[in-house]
Amino acid sequence: MIHNREMLPSQPAPRRSIGPFAWLKANLFSGPVNTLVTLAGLYLLYWLLTPTIQWAFIEADWQGASPDDCTSAGACWVFVNARLDQFIYGLYPSEETWRINIVFALFTALIAWLAIPRLPYKRWIAIITLFVFPVIAYVLMHGGYFGLPRVSTQRWGGLTLTLVLAVVGMVAALPIGVILALGRRSTMPIIRSVCVIFIEFWRGAPLITILFMASVMLPLFMPTGVDIDRLIRALVGITLFQSAYMAEVVRGGLQAIPNGQDEAAAALGMSYWKRMGLIVLPQALKMMIPGIVNTFISLFKDTTLVMIIGLFDLLGIVQAALSDSRWLGFDVEGYVFTAFVFWIFCFSMSRYSQYLERRLHTGH
Amino acid sequence: MRYDKNALVLMTSAAALSLGMVGQAQADTLEDTRERGEVRCGVSDGLPGFSAPDDEGNWQGIDVDVCRAVAAAVLGDSEAVSYTSLTAQERFTALQSGEVDVLSRNTTWTTTRDTTLGLNFTGVTFYDGQGFLISKDLGISSAKELDGASVCVQSGTTTELNLADYFDANDMEFNPIVFDTSEQTVGGFESGRCDVLTSDTSQLAALRIQLDDPESAEVLPEVISKEPLGPVVRQGDDTWFNIVKWSLFAMLNAEEYGVNSENVDDMLDSENPSIARLLGEDGNYGEEMGLEADWAYNIIDQVGNYAESYDRNVGMDSPLEIERGVNRLWTDGGIHYAPPIR
Numbered sequence: 001m002i003h004n005r006e007m008l009p010s011q012p013a014p015r016r017s018i019g020p021f022a023w024l025k026a027n028l029f030s031g032p033v034n035t036l037v038t039l040a041g042l043y044l045l046y047w048l049l050t051p052t053i054q055w056a057f058i059e060a061d062w063q064g065a066s067p068d069d070c071t072s073a074g075a076c077w078v079f080v081n082a083r084l085d086q087f088i089y090g091l092y093p094s095e096e097t098w099r100i101n102i103v104f105a106l107f108t109a110l111i112a113w114l115a116i117p118r119l120p121y122k123r124w125i126a127i128i129t130l131f132v133f134p135v136i137a138y139v140l141m142h143g144g145y146f147g148l149p150r151v152s153t154q155r156w157g158g159l160t161l162t163l164v165l166a167v168v169g170m171v172a173a174l175p176i177g178v179i180l181a182l183g184r185r186s187t188m189p190i191i192r193s194v195c196v197i198f199i200e201f202w203r204g205a206p207l208i209t210i211l212f213m214a215s216v217m218l219p220l221f222m223p224t225g226v227d228i229d230r231l232i233r234a235l236v237g238i239t240l241f242q243s244a245y246m247a248e249v250v251r252g253g254l255q256a257i258p259n260g261q262d263e264a265a266a267a268l269g270m271s272y273w274k275r276m277g278l279i280v281l282p283q284a285l286k287m288m289i290p291g292i293v294n295t296f297i298s299l300f301k302d303t304t305l306v307m308i309i310g311l312f313d314l315l316g317i318v319q320a321a322l323s324d325s326r327w328l329g330f331d332v333e334g335y336v337f338t339a340f341v342f343w344i345f346c347f348s349m350s351r352y353s354q355y356l357e358r359r360l361h362t363g364h
Numbered sequence: 365m366r367y368d369k370n371a372l373v374l375m376t377s378a379a380a381l382s383l384g385m386v387g388q389a390q391a392d393t394l395e396d397t398r399e400r401g402e403v404r405c406g407v408s409d410g411l412p413g414f415s416a417p418d419d420e421g422n423w424q425g426i427d428v429d430v431c432r433a434v435a436a437a438v439l440g441d442s443e444a445v446s447y448t449s450l451t452a453q454e455r456f457t458a459l460q461s462g463e464v465d466v467l468s469r470n471t472t473w474t475t476t477r478d479t480t481l482g483l484n485f486t487g488v489t490f491y492d493g494q495g496f497l498i499s500k501d502l503g504i505s506s507a508k509e510l511d512g513a514s515v516c517v518q519s520g521t522t523t524e525l526n527l528a529d530y531f532d533a534n535d536m537e538f539n540p541i542v543f544d545t546s547e548q549t550v551g552g553f554e555s556g557r558c559d560v561l562t563s564d565t566s567q568l569a570a571l572r573i574q575l576d577d578p579e580s581a582e583v584l585p586e587v588i589s590k591e592p593l594g595p596v597v598r599q600g601d602d603t604w605f606n607i608v609k610w611s612l613f614a615m616l617n618a619e620e621y622g623v624n625s626e627n628v629d630d631m632l633d634s635e636n637p638s639i640a641r642l643l644g645e646d647g648n649y650g651e652e653m654g655l656e657a658d659w660a661y662n663i664i665d666q667v668g669n670y671a672e673s674y675d676r677n678v679g680m681d682s683p684l685e686i687e688r689g690v691n692r693l694w695t696d697g698g699i700h701y702a703p704p705i706r
Contacts, residue, residue, distance in 0.1 A: 065419075082419050091421040154448050216454045219461035227463060230448075310409050310449040320417055320449070323410030324424070325683045329574035331547050 056336070067327060079330040080337045083321045087337070090157020090312050096149065099140045100160055106133065107167075115352065117359065130171065153231040157312035159341065161231075165303040165313065169238040170296050176239070177246025182276060184251055195247070202244035208305050210237045215309035234306050238299070245295050253288035254280065286360045293353035297346045314338055393465050393597075393604035394438065394654055402444045405431035406464035409449040412570040413678035413686070414470045414490075414593075423447050427468040429673040430489055430595050432666065433611040434466055437659040442666035456481050459598060466608055467596040477596075486609040488594045490678075491690045491699060493587035494526050495565040497572055500582055502559060507586035514539040516549050516558035522589075527562055530588040550574050553581075560584075564591055569684040603654050610653060614660040616702035617642055618669035620693055625668040628661060641705050649705055660705070670700065 016022060028038040059074025062081065070076035080087070089097045110129045113119050141160075144150040156164070183195035202210070214237040215230060222228065257280050265275040285292075307316040318334040321327060397403055407415035407427055415425040423431075423445075432442035450458050450469055459467045460482060471477070472492075473485040496507050496515075504510065507530075517524050519542040531538045541558045543549040550571050553561040563571060565587060572578050595612065597605050618624065621639050623631045631639055640646035643664075644657035651657065667673065674691065675681040692698025 086417065086419070086421050091417055094421065152446060154446060212453070216457045219457055219463060222461065227461070230463070307409070308451055309454060310451050312409070312449065316409065317417075320410035323412050323416040323570075324418055325412040325416070325570065325573075325677075326418070328412055328570055328683065 067330075075333050075336070076330055077333060079321075079327055079333050083318075083327075086158060086321060087314060087317055088159045090161055090317055091155045092151060092157070092160070093149075093155065096143070096151060099143070099148070099151075103137045103140050106136065134168075153229050156231065158317045159314050161306075161311065162300075162303050162313045164231075165235065165238060165306060166296075166300045168235050169242045169299050169303070172239040173242035173246045173299075174292070176243035178250050178281070180243060180247035181250035181254060184247065185254060199244045199247050202241050203248065205241075207238070207241050207302055208308060210241050211305055211309050213237075230309065231311065234309060234311060238303070242295070242299050246292070249288055249291040249295055250284070252291060253284035256287055257284050289353055289357050289360070293349055297349055300345060300349070301342060314341060393601050394607065397438055397465060401439065402446045403431060403435040403438060403466065404448065404464045405434070405445050406448050406450045406455055406458050406467040406469055407431065408469045409451055411470055413566065413682060413684045415447075415449075415468070424677065426489060426673055426677040427470055427593075427595075429615075429667050429677065430468040430608075430612060431466060433615060433663045434608055436662040436666045437607060437611045437614070437655055440656065440658075440662050442662070456483065456596075459483060459596060462598075465597070465604065470593050471596055473592045473594050482599045483596050484599050484605055485594045485596055486605060487612045488592040488700075489612060490566065490593045492564045492566050492591035492593050494523055494562060494589040494591065495568055495587050496584040497553070497561040497563070497568045497581055498559065498584055500580055504584070507584050507588070508534060508536075510538065510560060511536040512538070513560050514541055514558040516541050516543060516552045516561040518543055518546060518549050518563065523563055526589040546571060547574075565689075566678065566684075566686060569678070569686045573683055573685075606653055607655065610705075611659075611663060612670075613702040614642065614663050614705070615667070615670040615673065616693065616700055617705060618660070618664045619671045620695060620702070623664055623669060624672055625665055628664045632661070638704065638706075647706070 012018075029035045055074045057074075059072045060077055061070045061072055061074070062077050063069065064078040065082050067076070067078070069078050085094065085097070089100055092100060110125060110133060113125050114122065114129065119125075139145050140148070141156070142151060142153070180195050180199055183191050184199065186192050186195070211234060214233040218233060219227070261279055261283065262275055265279040270278070303313055304315040306313050307319070312320055315338050318338050322331055322334050405428075407423060407425070410416045411425070411427075413425055414427045415423055418424045428447070431445045431447070435444045436442040448458065448464050450464070450467070452469075455467055455469050455471065456477075458464050467483075468489070470490075471485075473488065477483065478485055496510070498504055510531075515527060515538050517527055517540055524540065524542070527538070527540065539558075541552060543552055546563075546567070549561060549563070552558055553571075554575055561568070561571065565583060568583050572581055572583070575581055595608055597608050617638075618628075621636065621642065623639060623642065628643070632643055632645060634640060634643075634645075637646060641649060643661045644650055644659065648657060650659040653659070656662075668676070670693075674688065678684045678686045679688065688696075688698060690699050692700065694701040
C-alpha cells in the first residue's frame, strides 16, 4: 500500500485553465457558434466605435469661443465649452453665480456626510438637510434678503434648475408617499378612500398633462392679481405626481412585511405609530430601496418635461442655445452633452443604491 | 405663424373670458410697471433671430428688441425687462393672466386671436410668410413649376394646411413628406427625400444655414401665406396699448427720418420738425402718452431704429441674412408704414 505521510504540496492550476487566454477560450471561443458570435460582435463594435471615437475625440474641436473655431470634420465641443456656464446656471446673472456654487457645495457636503457611514451626528445632519438647508438655499438663490440682489425664478435654469426640480420632488414626495401608503392600508374607510382617490388620480394622469394644467389652466382660475410663480407651480405638480408613485412603492414594501411583525408589536402594547415607526417601516423601507431609487431616477429624467411649460432645465437651455442664430446646427453636440450629464447622475444614483442595499442587507 | 389653431388654447381662453377673469385684469399696467421697475415680457423658448439667449445669457432678437424698446420708453432703461420664455401653447394664457404685460413671441396676427382672446395686436414687427427652399440643382425658379414635387414639411403646423391650399389653388399635385422637428426636416431635405422644403421664410433662413452647403439651396420668390408677426397686449388698458404700439412706430419713424443710435445725439439739434417732434424737442407727445418727453430718444439711443434692429438680428449683419423684402419701409418699396408723430 502506497501512502504519503505528508500532504502533497499544492500545485498551481494547469496553465491552460488560467490566465487571459484561458478566460478568452472559456468565455468567448468555447465552440464554433460562440466564436462566430464573438467575431461578429467584435466587428460590430469596431464598426460602431471607430466613427464615434473619430467624431467625438480625434477630429473634434475643443478650444475656442465661436463657431468659426470649428474647422475639423468632427464634433464641435466649442459650442458646449462656450455655453457651459449657461448650461449649468441657466440665465442666472454671471456675477451672482457664486451663490449657486455655495448651495451646490453645501448640498454636496451634507449629502456626503449622510452617505459616509463612519461620520457621527447623522440625525442632526439629516434634520439640517431637510429643514434648514432648503431655507438657506432659497435665500441664497432667490435673494432679496441680507442685501443679496433678487434673482427671479425666470432666470433660473440649466443643471441648477434640473437639480432643484429633482431634489425638491424627491425629498417632498417621500414623506407624502409614506403617509399615503399608510393611509391606503388603513382600516378607516374615509382615510382609505381619500388616499386611494388621490393616488389613482395623480398616477392616472401623465406628468406632461399635470405640468400643462399647472402652467396653462391654473392661472386662469386664480383671482386677478394672484400670480403664483411658474416654478412653484411646476414643483407642486411634480411633487404631487411623484408622491402618488412613491406611495405605491412604499405600499409594496409594506405588504412584504409579514403580518406577524405588526401583530407581535401590537401584542407588546405598542401604539399604531410606534408599530409603524419602529417595527414595520424600518424593515419595509430597506426592501423598497431599489423601487425608490428607480422612481427617483425616472423623476430625474422626467424633469426635462418642464421644457413644455417654458422652463429652461438642462435640456431646455441646450435647445435655447441651439436656437441662437450664431450656433445653428450644433444639435448633435448639444444633445450628446445633455445625455452624458444625465447618464452620470442616473448612474451614480444607481450605484449608490446598490451600495446601500448591500450595507443594509441584515435581514433573513 | 406655426401652431395656428390651437383649439385648447382658444377653448381655455374663451372659458376664462366667459368667467370674466381677464380683461379688466390690472387696468393700470403703466403704473404697475413703474412700481415694479421692469417690463414683464413674454418671449419664445428659443427662435433664431427672434428671441434666443446669447453666449452671455442675454436675450437677443427682433422680438426681444420690442420689449427693450418698451422698457426704454417707459422706464428709460432698455435693460429693465424681465423675460419669461413661453411655449406656443401657453403664450396667450400668460398674457391674459397677467404673468406678462407684453407678448412679443413671433405671433401671427389673425382675426380669431385679435377678437376672441381678449387681446390686442399693437402692430407688425415682421411681415413673414410661407415660402419654399429648393436645391439650386433642380433649376426651378418659380413655385408654379413645382407640379408633382415631393415637399418636406413639419407636422402639426398651419404650414401643412397652407401648402395644401396653395397646390389646390394652382391645380398642382404634390407629395407631402412630414417630419416632426426642424432638424429632421432639414435632414430629409438634405438627404434628397424631397425636392423642396416649405416653412415660414424667417425659418427657412435658419434651416438653410444648417445645411452642409448652404450655397446649394435658395429660397423661391413666392410667398404663399400672410404671417404678420407682432406684439400683443391685454384688452382694456388703452394707455399701455398705445405705449407698446408707439414704441414700435418710433423705431420705424426713426429709420424713415434717418435717426439711428449713432447719430441720435446730433439729431437733437436737427432743423427737421419731424425729428424734433420724434425726439421730444418740440411738443409734448411723450407726456400725452403718460411718458417722459425723451421716450423715443431713449428707444433710439438704447435699442436703435427698426433697420438697426432688423439688420442686427435677422438681416445682413446676422448669420440668418434674411433680405429686407416687404419689411422695407414704404419709402423703399416695402410695406412698413408708421403714422406720423404729431
